[in-house]
Amino acid sequence: xxxxxxxxxxxxxxxxxxxxxxxxxxxxxxxxxxxxxxxxxxxxxxxxxxxxxxxxxxxxxxxxxxxxxxxxxxxxxxxxxxxxxxxxxxxxxxxxxxxxxxxxxxxxxxxxxxxxxxxxxxxxxxxxxxxxxxxxxxxxxxxxxxxxxxxxxxxxxxxxxxxxxxxxxxxxxxxxxxxxxxxxxxxxxxxxxxxxxxxxxxxxxxxxxxxxxxxxxxxxxxxxxxxxxxxxxxxxxxxxxxxxxxxxxxxxxxxxxxxxxxxxxxxxxxxxxxxxxxxxxxxxxxxxxxxxxxxxxxxxxxxxxxxxxxxxxxxxxxxxxxxxxxxxxxxxxxxxxxxxxxxxxxxxxxxxxxxxxxxxxxxxxxxxxxxxxxxxxxxxxxxxxxxxxxxxxxxxxxxxxxxxxxxxxxxxxxxxxxxxxxxxxxxxxxxxxxxxxxxxxxxxxxxxxxxxxxxxxxxxxxxxxxxxxxxxxxxxxxxxxxxxxxxxxxxxxxxxxxxxxxxxxxxxxxxxxxxxxxxxxxxxxxxxxxxxxxxxxxxxxxxxxxxxxxxxxxxxxxxxxxxxxxxxxxxxxxxxxxxxxxxxxxxxxxxxxxxxxx
Ligand SMILES: NC(=O)c1ccc[n+]([C@@H]2O[C@H](COP(=O)([O-])OP(=O)(O)OC[C@H]3O[C@@H](n4cnc5c(N)ncnc54)[C@H](O)[C@@H]3O)[C@@H](O)[C@H]2O)c1
Ligand SMILES: O=C(O)[C@H](O)COP(=O)(O)O
Numbered sequence: 001x002x003x004x005x006x007x008x009x010x011x012x013x014x015x016x017x018x019x020x021x022x023x024x025x026x027x028x029x030x031x032x033x034x035x036x037x038x039x040x041x042x043x044x045x046x047x048x049x050x051x052x053x054x055x056x057x058x059x060x061x062x063x064x065x066x067x068x069x070x071x072x073x074x075x076x077x078x079x080x081x082x083x084x085x086x087x088x089x090x091x092x093x094x095x096x097x098x099x100x101x102x103x104x105x106x107x108x109x110x111x112x113x114x115x116x117x118x119x120x121x122x123x124x125x126x127x128x129x130x131x132x133x134x135x136x137x138x139x140x141x142x143x144x145x146x147x148x149x150x151x152x153x154x155x156x157x158x159x160x161x162x163x164x165x166x167x168x169x170x171x172x173x174x175x176x177x178x179x180x181x182x183x184x185x186x187x188x189x190x191x192x193x194x195x196x197x198x199x200x201x202x203x204x205x206x207x208x209x210x211x212x213x214x215x216x217x218x219x220x221x222x223x224x225x226x227x228x229x230x231x232x233x234x235x236x237x238x239x240x241x242x243x244x245x246x247x248x249x250x251x252x253x254x255x256x257x258x259x260x261x262x263x264x265x266x267x268x269x270x271x272x273x274x275x276x277x278x279x280x281x282x283x284x285x286x287x288x289x290x291x292x293x294x295x296x297x298x299x300x301x302x303x304x305x306x307x308x309x310x311x312x313x314x315x316x317x318x319x320x321x322x323x324x325x326x327x328x329x330x331x332x333x334x335x336x337x338x339x340x341x342x343x344x345x346x347x348x349x350x351x352x353x354x355x356x357x358x359x360x361x362x363x364x365x366x367x368x369x370x371x372x373x374x375x376x377x378x379x380x381x382x383x384x385x386x387x388x389x390x391x392x393x394x395x396x397x398x399x400x401x402x403x404x405x406x407x408x409x410x411x412x413x414x415x416x417x418x419x420x421x422x423x424x425x426x427x428x429x430x431x432x433x434x435x436x437x438x439x440x441x442x443x444x445x446x447x448x449x450x451x452x453x454x455x456x457x458x459x460x461x462x463x464x465x466x467x468x469x470x471x472x473x474x475x476x477x478x479x480x481x482x483x484x485x486x487x488x489x490x491x492x493x494x495x496x497x498x499x500x501x502x503x504x505x506x507x508x509x510x511x512x513x514x515x516x517x518x519x520x521x522x523x524x525x526x527x528x529x530x531x532x533x534x535x536x537x538x539x540x541x542x543x544x545x546x547x548x549x550x551x552x553x554x555x556x557x558x559x560x561x562x563x564x565x566x567x568x569x570x571x572x573x574x575x576x577x578x579x580x581x582x583x584x585x586x587x588x589x590x591x592x593x594x595x596x597x598x
Contacts, residue, residue, distance in 0.1 A: 057098035057358050062090065062106045065126055069347025073101075076355045091115035099354050103127055104334065105315070110137035118142075118441060124354040125367075126346045127152055127337055128205075129286060131259040135368050140453075142446040145367040146353035150205065151345030152337035157209030159336040160254055160284045163308035164214070167280055168193055168252075172330045191280075194218035199250035201266075202257030202285060203228040203240065210254050211238050222246055225257070247271055252280045259286035267291065272298040278305040284336040287312035296322045299329065310336050369445045370423045379472050380424055386501045386508035387425040389522040389598050390478045391432020393510065394499045396596045399484040407433060408496075410461045410477040414469035417462050426460060429478060436597075475502045475511065487594040489530045489567050490514045516558040516567035524553060525572050525597045527581070532589045533557070533566035541570060541584055548580040565591070 059073050061081045073079045082093065087107065094100065094115050099122040102108060108123055113134070118141070123133055125147040138145045166172055169190035177184050198214045200207045203225035211221045211233075221238045224246040233240045247253065253275075257263045267281070268291040281304055283290060292313055298304040308330040309323070315334055317324050324331050337346065353363045363369075398404055409429055413420055427447035434442050434450060442450050451458055465474055479496040492498035492514050500512035501522060508522040520526060531537055538555055545552055553571040576595065585593045 058096060059099040059101060059354065059358075060093055060097040061101045063101075063103040063126070065101060065103075065350070066344040066347025068344050069126070069349075069351035072348060072351040073355065077358070087111070094120055098122070099124060099358055101126055101350060101354060102132070103337075104129060104132055106132060108133040108138075110134050113137045113141040113143060116141070116143075122146060122354050122357040124148075124350040126350040128156075129258060130367055131286060131288070133367075139368045139446055139449050142441055142443045144357050144363065144369055144445050146350065146357060146363045146365045147367055148346040148349035148353070149365055151349045152342040153205040153209055155339040155342035156206045156284055156336040157213060158339070159310060159332070160206065160210045160256070160282055161213045161217075163282045163284065163310065163330060163332070164198075164252060164254065164280075165193065165217075167282065167306050167308040167330050173327065193252075195220065196251040197222060197249055198252045198254060199224065199241075199246035200238070200254050200256060201225070201243070201246060202255060203233060203238070204256060206284070207254070207256030208232065208236065208238075210256060212236050214254075219252070222249065244274060247275050247279075250276065250279060252282065254282040255285040255289055257285055257289060259288045263289050265289070265291040265294075267295065269294045269297070272303050275303060277303055279303070280305050281307045282309075283307070284310040287315065287317075292323050296326065299323075299326050304328075306330070310334055370421075376421055377424070380421075382503040382506050382508060383425055383473055383476065384428050386476060386503055386522065387428035388432040389508055390476060390499055390501045390510075391429040392436050392598055393432075393522070393526075393596060394478045394480055394497055395433045395436055397485050397487050397490045397497050397499070397513075397594065398480060399486045403483055404433060404437070404480055405455055405457060406481040407456065407458045408461065408477075408479045408481065409458060410463060410479070412463040412465055412474045412477075413472060414465040414467045414474065415472055416469075417464070419469070420462070420472055422460060425476065426458060429476075430456070430458060433478075433480075471503070473503070475500055477501075477512075487513075487528055487530070487592055489516060489528075489565075489592065510569065513558075513567055513569070518556045518558040518567060518569045520554055520556045520569040520571055522598055523571065525575060525595065527568075527570040527572060527576070527584070527593065527595050529568045529570065529584065529593045530591045531566055531568060531587070532591070533564055534589055537566075537568065537587070537589060540587055541568065544580060544583050544587075545570075545572065545576060548577055550574045550576045550580065 057077045059077045059079050061070065061079060062085055063083060070079060070081065085093065091111055094112055095117045097120060100108065100120060101124040103126050113120065120143050123138060123143060123145045125133060125145065128147060128149050130145060130147055133145055135145060170188040174188040194217065196219055198219045198221050200211045200221060200223040203223040207223065207225065211223060214221050215237060222241050223233055223238050224241055224243045228240060230240050266289050272294055295304065295307060299307065306328045310332045311334055323329060353365045357363045395404060409426060411420065411422060424444060427444045430447040430451050431442040434440055434454065440450055477498065477500045479498045481496045483497060485491050485497050490497050490513050498512065498514055499510065502509050502511050510518060510520050510522050512518065513528060529541065542552055551573040553573055556569045558567050581593065581595055584590060
C-alpha cells in the first residue's frame, strides 16, 4: 500500500493520528461519504502510534477573517490566526496544518504545497478570485481548493459604482484639494453619467450587479462576456456585444473578469488605441487585466480621461507608482470586498466550505474538483467502495505490479448515459489501481492528473441495459490490457485481466475473475485458487488455513463444468503465512494460487 498514506498517519498530526490499524481516510476517499470516515487498513501492518488526546485538525488562517467564520472553525478545529507571514514562515507553518484560509494577500504557491508534506488537505479562499492560489500545484498535491464566491458580490458591485460616480465627479481629487486649503470649483467640473454608454467587461456576478445599478443611474449599458448567456443579459436590459464593439463605443468601461492567461493585460496599447478618446475606466477586478504601463501612456495621451482603480498588478503598488500618483487616477487599496457585511458573509461561507471538506463532504464551492450533488453521492456510495476495491484487486493480479498503461472501465446500467455521473467512480478505480503499486496518494482532486502523469490511459464504456433503472448500476468491470497476470485464470478470453463486481444488499461483491463467475464479498483479503473441480477441495483448503488459525469468512467456487477447472475464492480474516499458502499450493489438484489484499 502507498507509502505516502502510511507516512501521513505517522506525522505529528492530531487529525491523522493512527488508532491501532485504523486511520482517517484521506479527504477524497471520504468525499460525501462521511460514514466511511474511518476504515480498517488490513493491507498495512498494524501501527501503534501514541494517540493524541486532541484529535482536532489544525486550520491556519493567514489573513483577517470575520469573527463568525473564525468561531465556526473553532468549533471543529484548532485555529491558528497568524497574519502577515512571510513566504518562508508560511512554508514552515504549513507542514503542521490540515487547512489554510487566505484572502487575496497571500500567495499560495507551489512551494507551499510542497512544504506541506501532504498534510494540507484544503485551501479556503475567503473571496472570489483564486489567482493567488497555484491551482495546478494544489491539484497535483491532491489538495482541494474552495472559495467563497457569492458573499462579496454586492460589496464589489457597490464599490465599482462608488468609483464610477466618484471618478466622474472628481470626488477624491476635490476632497484632497479642499483639505489642502484650496477652493477650486472650476478645476473639478465633472461629467454626467446619465445617457452615457457603460461597457461592462465580464458579465458574471459582480458585472451583472454593476450593470443593474448603472441602469438605475440612467446609463446605456452594454456588456462583453464570451461565456455569459444572452438571456441573462436581456433580462436586465443589457446587450451583449463583441470586445471590439464594447471598447470602441464606451464612454465608461468597468472591468469584471477573472485574471487568467486569456485576460491578462487585456487592456493594452493596442486596445487603448481602439477606445473612444476620453474614455473612463473602472477596475475592481484584478490589476493584471490592465497593462499598467500602457494605461499610464493612454492617460498621458488623453485617450483615457480618468481611471478609478481598486486593484493593481502588484499589491500594494510601489510608493512611486506613476499610475497611482497620476492626477487623473483615483485609487483605493483593494477595498471591493471590504464591507462589514461582506466580510462576515465571506468568513462564514469559506469556514463552512473548509469544515465540510475536512469532514469529507464534497464542497459546493470546490474550485479544482467535480461537484457531485448530495443525492447522487448517497446513491453512488456503495459503488464508490466497489470501484476502489475492483481497482485494487485488478492491479494486484498484474505480474510484477507495474506496466499498467491501458485500463477499460465498463459500467452496465439501465440509466440513460447522461443520468449516470461516473467521475467519482473513475477516480476511485484510479485510486485503487495506483495506490497499491506506488507511493502516490490519489483522491478525487488529483485522480485524473495522477493517471495522466503516470501514462495510465483509462477509457470508459457504458452498456445500456433494458429494464427499470432502480439502482444506478448493475455492474462495473475493470479490464487491464497488455499485461501478464500472476494468476493466469484472471485473463479473459479476449486477453485482458478482467474483474467484475456488483453491489449486493449494499455490499460490494466480486462476481467475475477472468472468465470464471464467483461471488465473494469484497472485504478483507482473498485467496484465489484455480484447481481441478473435485470433492473435498473446500475441506482441504479450509483445514490448512485452520491449522494456522486463519479464519475463513466465505468461500465461493466458479467452475467451467463439473470436474473441470474451477476458481475458488476464499475470504480470510487474517493474513495467512507464506508456509500456509505454499501448503495450499502443494495440494495436487491446485494449479495456481494468489493472495490479494483489499
Ligand atoms: N476588488 C475586489 O475586492 C473584488 C471583489 C470581488 C470580486 N473581485 C473580482 O471581480 C472579478 C469578477 O468576480 P465575479 O464574482 O463576478 O466572478 P464571476 O466568475 O461571477 O464572473 C466573471 C465573469 O468573467 C467572464 N469572463 C471570463 N473571461 C472573460 C473574457 N476574456 N472577457 C470577458 N469576460 C470574461 C466570465 O464568463 C464570468 O461571467 C474577479 O476577478 C474577482 O476576483 C474583486
Ligand atoms: O476576489 C475577491 O474576492 C476580492 O478581490 C476580494 O479580495 P480580498 O478578500 O483580499 O478582499
